[in-house]
Amino acid sequence: MSESGFERREDGFEAKFKADGEHKFRLEMRRDKLFARWAAAKLGKDGDAVDAYEKDVVKADLQEPGDEDVLAKVRLDLEAAGVEVTDDELRAEFDRCSNEAVAEDH
Numbered sequence: 001m002s003e004s005g006f007e008r009r010e011d012g013f014e015a016k017f018k019a020d021g022e023h024k025f026r027l028e029m030r031r032d033k034l035f036a037r038w039a040a041a042k043l044g045k046d047g048d049a050v051d052a053y054e055k056d057v058v059k060a061d062l063q064e065p066g067d068e069d070v071l072a073k074v075r076l077d078l079e080a081a082g083v084e085v086t087d088d089e090l091r092a093e094f095d096r097c098s099n100e101a102v103a104e105d106h
Helices: 005-042 046-060 068-080 085-106
Strands: none
Touching: 005 046, 005 068, 005 085, 046 068, 068 085
């Protein structure tokens, strides 16, 4: 039994939706790693500690939908280390990392 034009079109939309979701996920992971590197520098981390922190931040992003889990993790880590950063500065850096991840993708 052959697929109708509608079924082929539906399959095409599903494939695009899946590809778009995977692309968005890769961009978010890249953004999270860039953001983690920035925070790691503020925290005085280097070498393997930076790599481990990147993984922790990426894991934090998988906790809940949206970006607040990443921002909250980094904010708490900075506060615990006595590093003062305003919410506006934190958001601005997060947005910069997001823009950089998109720019690197093109």
